[in-house]
Amino acid sequence: MADPILSVRSLSKRFGGLVAVNQVSWDVYPGEVVALLGDNGAGKSTLIKCISGVYQADEGEVYFRGERTYFTRPIDALAKGIETIYQDLALAQNLDVPANIFLGREMKLRYFGGLIRMLDEGRMRKEAKTALDSLQIHFPNLSQPIESLSGGQRQAVAIARAVYWDARLMIMDEPTNNLGVPEQHKVLELIRRLRDQGVPVILITHTLPDVFAVADRLMVMHRGRKVTEKRTADTTTEELVQYMVGARDDTRMQ
Amino acid sequence: MDRVADSDTRLAERLGGDISGARTPGQHFILTLSRLWAWVFLALLIVVFVISISMTSGGSVSFLTLRNSQNILVAITPVLLLGLGQTFVIIAAGIDLSVGWVMSLASVLSALAIRAAFNAGAPLFLSAILGFLAAVGGAAVVGLFNGAIIAKLKVPAFIVTLGSGFIVRGISLLMSENTTVIGLPPGIRDYGNNALLYYLHGEGGGFYFLDRPELTGEALRRLDPIFPWPVVITAIVVGIAIFVLRKTQFGRHTYALGGNMEAARRTGIPVDRHIIMLYILSASTAGIAGFLSTLRFTAGSAVIGDALLLQSIAAVIIGGVSLFGGAGTVIGTVIGALIIAVLTTGLVMLNVEAFWQFIVVGAVVIIAVLIDQSRDLIIGRARSS
Numbered sequence: 001m002a003d004p005i006l007s008v009r010s011l012s013k014r015f016g017g018l019v020a021v022n023q024v025s026w027d028v029y030p031g032e033v034v035a036l037l038g039d040n041g042a043g044k045s046t047l048i049k050c051i052s053g054v055y056q057a058d059e060g061e062v063y064f065r066g067e068r069t070y071f072t073r074p075i076d077a078l079a080k081g082i083e084t085i086y087q088d089l090a091l092a093q094n095l096d097v098p099a100n101i102f103l104g105r106e107m108k109l110r111y112f113g114g115l116i117r118m119l120d121e122g123r124m125r126k127e128a129k130t131a132l133d134s135l136q137i138h139f140p141n142l143s144q145p146i147e148s149l150s151g152g153q154r155q156a157v158a159i160a161r162a163v164y165w166d167a168r169l170m171i172m173d174e175p176t177n178n179l180g181v182p183e184q185h186k187v188l189e190l191i192r193r194l195r196d197q198g199v200p201v202i203l204i205t206h207t208l209p210d211v212f213a214v215a216d217r218l219m220v221m222h223r224g225r226k227v228t229e230k231r232t233a234d235t236t237t238e239e240l241v242q243y244m245v246g247a248r249d250d251t252r253m254q
Numbered sequence: 255m256d257r258v259a260d261s262d263t264r265l266a267e268r269l270g271g272d273i274s275g276a277r278t279p280g281q282h283f284i285l286t287l288s289r290l291w292a293w294v295f296l297a298l299l300i301v302v303f304v305i306s307i308s309m310t311s312g313g314s315v316s317f318l319t320l321r322n323s324q325n326i327l328v329a330i331t332p333v334l335l336l337g338l339g340q341t342f343v344i345i346a347a348g349i350d351l352s353v354g355w356v357m358s359l360a361s362v363l364s365a366l367a368i369r370a371a372f373n374a375g376a377p378l379f380l381s382a383i384l385g386f387l388a389a390v391g392g393a394a395v396v397g398l399f400n401g402a403i404i405a406k407l408k409v410p411a412f413i414v415t416l417g418s419g420f421i422v423r424g425i426s427l428l429m430s431e432n433t434t435v436i437g438l439p440p441g442i443r444d445y446g447n448n449a450l451l452y453y454l455h456g457e458g459g460g461f462y463f464l465d466r467p468e469l470t471g472e473a474l475r476r477l478d479p480i481f482p483w484p485v486v487i488t489a490i491v492v493g494i495a496i497f498v499l500r501k502t503q504f505g506r507h508t509y510a511l512g513g514n515m516e517a518a519r520r521t522g523i524p525v526d527r528h529i530i531m532l533y534i535l536s537a538s539t540a541g542i543a544g545f546l547s548t549l550r551f552t553a554g555s556a557v558i559g560d561a562l563l564l565q566s567i568a569a570v571i572i573g574g575v576s577l578f579g580g581a582g583t584v585i586g587t588v589i590g591a592l593i594i595a596v597l598t599t600g601l602v603m604l605n606v607e608a609f610w611q612f613i614v615v616g617a618v619v620i621i622a623v624l625i626d627q628s629r630d631l632i633i634g635r636a637r638s639s
Contacts, residue, residue, distance in 0.1 A: 075522050090520045092513030094580035095506075103510055104521030106503045118501045 003066060005030050005200055006051065006169055011060030013046050020046040022224040023060070028169065033191060033201045035215035035232070037208075039244050043224040044204050048171055052084045053077035065168065081168030087177055089158045093147040097139060098128035100146055101161045131164035132156075135193055152183030159190050163199065170194060171202045176210055188214050206244070208237050222246045281632045288629040292573060292589045292622070299593065303600035310604060317603060320453060320478045326595045327481075328550075331488045332357065332559065334591040335543035336566035337573075338495045339536030341587045344570055345499075346511040346532050347579025348404065348411040352419035353540040353566060356396050357559030359426040360389035360544025365435035365554025368442060378441040386545050393541025394534050396422055401530030415533075419563075426556035435554030446549030449479030450486050484546040491542060496584045508532065512579025568615060569594055572622045593618065 004027035013021040021043045028034050038044045049055040051062055053071030062069050064080060071077040074084070091100045098121070107120040107127070125142060132139065137156045139149075146154055155175055162170055172191070176184040191201050191214050203215060211218055212232060219229045220243040228243050228250040242248040287294075300317070307317045316322075336353045343350045367388035371381040396418060403414045452462040454469075455476040469477055481489075499505035507528050510518045519525050540559065547558050573590030575582025597618070598611050 074520060078520075078522065090514070090517040092510045092517050092580075094509055094513035099506060099510075103517065104507075104523045106506055108503060117503065119503060119506060 002030055004028060004063075005065055006202075007063040008047075008051065009061045009063070011047065011050060011057045011062065013043075013050055013055060013057050019224050021050065021057075024221070024224075024226045025060075026219055026226060026229070028200055028202060030200055031195060031198050032216040033195050033203060033214050035203045035205060035211040035218040036221070037206060037211065037218055037240060037244060038221035039206065041223075042221040042244070044221055045173070046224075047221070048084065048173070048202070048204060051077070052082055052171060078165075081166055082171065083162035083165070083167035083169070084171040084173065085155075085158045085162065085175065086173050087175075089154055091146045091154055091158060094145050096145055097132070097142045097157055098124045100157055101128045101131060101164055103161075105165070127164070128160075131160045134197075135160055135163060135190060137190075150183060151179045152186045155179075155183075155187045156190060159194065163194065163197070167199055169200050169202070171204070173204045174207075175203070176205070176207060184210070208240055211240070212237070220244055222249070225249075225251065227251060285629060285632055288625050289574075291625055292586060292593065295618075296589055296593050296596065299596050299600065303596065303603070307600065307603050315603065317600060320480065322599065322603075324449075324478065324480060324482070324485075326592070326599055327485045329599070330569075330591040330595040331484045332543040332547060332562055333565045333569055333594065334588060335488055335491065335539045335546070336559070336562055337569040337587045337591055338491060338584065339539035340566055340570050341495070341573070341575055341582055341584055342499065342508055343411075343532050343536045344512075344575050344577060345579060345582045346508045346529070347515065348529070348532060349415065349567075349577075350400065350533060350536040351412065351415040351563060352396060352400060352422060353536060354559040354561065354563035355419040355422040355426065356393045356537050356540040357544040357547070357562065358556050359396070359422045359429075360393045360541040361548045361558050362426045362430045362435055362544075362554040362556050363392040364389035364545045364548045365438060366429065368438050368548070369435070372439045378439055381439065382442065382445055382549070385548065386542075389545035389548070390538050390541040393537040393544065395537075397534035397537030398530065400537065401533030404533065405526040405529035411533075423556075423560075430554060430556040432556070436552075438548075438552050438554075440552070442549055443552045445483060446546065446552065447479075447482060449482040451480035453478045453480055484550055487542070487546060491539065492584060492588060495539075499584055504528075504531070509580060512576075512581070565594060565615075566591075568619050571619055574622070574626060576626065577623075590622075 006026075006028040008024060008026040011021055011024050012019065024043075024047060026047075036044050036048070046055065050057045053074045053076050056070075056072065064082065069077075069080065071080075071082075077084075092103060095103070102124045107124050108117045109120045110117050128142060135156070137160060139153070146157065149157070159170070175187050175191070179187065188210060191203065194201055195214075195216075201214075203210065205211060215232045217229070217231050218235070218240070220227050220240065222244065223246065227246070227248070239248070303317045307315055336357060340350055340353060364385035368381045368385035371384045372378065376384065400411075400415050400418050403409050404411045448466055450464065452466055454460060454462065454467060454473070455478070459476065466479075467477065499508065507518065507523050510521075510523060511525065511528060515525065518528075543562075544559060548554050551558075569590035570582070570587050571577065571590070572593055573582065573586030573588070575586060594615055597614055601611050601614065602608070
């Protein structure tokens with residue numbers, strides 16, 4: 001197997017007396033979709049936040065593309081290509097699709113030696129269209145504000161933005177929550193397409209059907225610890241539920 | 255392979271296909287109307303006043319005169335300038351309650367600076383420039399103070415700007431020693447009241463560009479200034495504001511802050527710095543308003559802007575800026591200010607008692623917000639269907 005793109009070594013994170021993440025080691029490889037499972041409070045989100053720079057781990061190391069990383073702010077992780085798509089999507093509802101794809105990184109035309117800098121709307125629109133096309137997402141009208149789009153379409157815009165900005169690793173937090181069934185399918189198809197383009201995806205979820213639909217491998221956490229790591233093909237819903245509620249634990253058997 | 259390709263096309267259809275055409279013609283009509291209603295309302299107002307004033311006066315008084323249009327433009331200048339900065343701040347989901355008092359401070363500062371410079375031997379024009387710098391610079395300091403506390407210490411804008419407004423008011427009264435700052439060089443009066451163009455009615459009449467004809471007595475009454483300097487300067491500021499809000503990254507980020515502050519932060523927009531810049535901008539346009547009022551009245555007044563805060567917010571809201579942030583335009587604010595001024599002037603010309611102005615303006619503000627909400631309701635409906 002290739003070298004892992006993300007490698008977490010014995011990572012721990014404590015909040016006062018609570019050990020939210022306890023000595024977790026975990027690898028994510030290029031071109032795979034990995035599900036991160038666990039009940040509420042299992043430590044999934046804390047682990048992810050330690051990877052994406054929201055929190056700093058108390059112990060352990062994170063290697064990204066072979067390099068030891070130490071992100072103090074989410075924006076640093078973003079700059080390295082770790083893109084986290086949260087449930088609230090970080091889109092500005094009042095702006096249109098190109099404006100959101102280029103939010104904070106707008107293209108500009110410079111006049112008078114940079115004295116006057118205007119937004120390059122034409123180029124941003126063209127580039128946004130290219131990015132959407134590469135994921136086969138089609139909007140009839142790019143100038144509509146995000147608030148007039150459906151939940152699945154918003155997910156698509158957030159994903160297209162990440163892909164455009166050269167995401168090397170995509171972390172998605174419950175991407176199918178609050179979506180209707182057809183929209184859930186669209187988002188899962190987009191995740192598959194991302195993998196096919198070589199972008200590994202970490203899927204945080206407790207929706208087991210999603211896991212079986214798109215994930216190549218999975219990791220289950222329970223009370224801050226990694227209790228198992230499996231290929232999706234080698235497990236069943238019943239077994240995963242047992243891991244998630246703590247009835248099974250691979251680490252205890254050893 | 256075929257199966258994959260097929261599913262891709264279907265995905266594309268599903269992702270793209272279901273957003274247009276979700277609105278009925280009725281909803282579409284209301285939506286269009288809600289975008290344009292301020293223009294329509296302004297036009298209707300003018301028509302109503304033209305007809306009613308002409309009727310009540312038996313044709314002897316007309317609403318649509320050159321002089322009246324210029325009076326309206328001069329009247330909206332300070333309200334509009336305060337509203338311009340406010341437009342940016344409110345679009346970014348903030349509010350600046352200090353602008354009226356900042357305008358008063360700027361008026362006092364510019365009067366003191368002009369007087370001191372001129373008395374120290376500076377030429378008139380240089381004195382005026384120094385007055386401008388004192389007004390805008392002093393105002394910008396207040397804006398920096400507001401913005402820094404709002405952005406860095408996370409105190410709500412409402413509280414910070416209310417508090418700084420009181421402080422500024424105290425400082426203005428102290429600096430002016432609670433009286434009008436007078437003793438400015440008389441030439442200042444020309445800067446504040448001369449115009450770009452003049453039109454002389456009647457015999458030997460015509461346009462005079464940049465050059466006020468020397469007239470006396472009866473002829474003076476036939477002379478109409480067109481675009482007095484304060485109006486010209488305000489128009490330039492309006493033009494810059496339109497450009498900045500629509501065409502620059504600063505404007506884009508202003509909308510983004512109002513749309514989703516957290517998203518703005520996560521995408522790397524320097525949110526704190528932007529907030530500070532917004533309040534500096536808001537205070538600065540108030541500073542320009544204070545400077546212009548000093549030119550116009552040849553005096554500095556520590557109370558000149560006190561009553562203008564609420565008028566400027568009314569103009570912004572009538573113009574369609576959402577108090578929740580994220581939506582609004584500069585042109586909307588211009589229209590909002592015009593609606594207030596036309597209403598006020600028209601009612602005066604109809605000899606309606608002045609108190610009615612407040613009642614009518616208040617009603618228009620509430621109607622404006624109702625229309626905005628009906629638009630949101632329709633967009634919301636389209637979203638959920």
